[in-house]
Amino acid sequence: MHSKLLDYPKKFFAFYRMTITSFNELVKLIGPTIAKEDTNLRLSIPVEERLSVTIRYLATGASFNTLSFDYYLMGASTIRDITKTTCEQIWNILQPLYMPIKQHGDWIKIADEFYSRTNFPNIIGAIDGKHIRIIQPEHSEPSYFNYKKFFSCVLMAWTDADYKLWNG
Structure with missing residues (x-):
């Protein structure tokens, strides 16, 4: 995540199309389900970075290659995998809370x-x-x-x- 943006709430909102508070709430809600463990070979990508990639993709519609080169310095396939799994978890966790099936x-x-x-x-x-x-x-x-x-x-x-x- 672009931590410098945290000092500028208006720029954060323009970049992610959401407030810092909303972003932090999403981190709390879905963080445990998208977190990965570090291994002896590599450090895992932090939850905030995973959510950042996904929210930026959803906010802009930029291609995975564009996100890869312009913002995150991750492989496009890594960004694709992160976005897919994070979106699935956002749906799995938020749907029952905000869109429950009607009785x-x-x-x-x-x-x-x-x-x-x-x-x-x-x-x-x-x-x-x-x-x-x-x-x-x-x-x-x-x-x-x-x-x-x-x-x-x-x-x-x-x-x-x-x-x-x-x-x-």
Whole structure:
């Protein structure tokens, strides 16, 4: 991790797209699951560095080669492996906390909340989409070009009555 950034919260946020506090919380939550042990042959990559690589990748969409040369001085395949395992652990740990599977009573509560706010019965969610700008994928001539005249993929989101994202 770029420890110098810790002295500059605004620059840290611009670099990682998250606060230092949020980063440290993620370290506490997923650190034990992504930590590796040192061996006689080499020192392991610290948890903070593993999370740093992953968050930078997610924040920028930079290629593994770019991250390898520009920021981390690790092999691209190492960065790929770290990113894959760290993302899996982020999902495994955060999904039950922030996106638990809904039970029957949850659906009723959501429908009741929508009804009390909108006077529409039997509504269990609101859905909307957003075009996320991307670099044109190779050999995709019109596939990703949208009516707004740029290349994008569509992110669809489903929220409850409190505008919280959730899984169905």
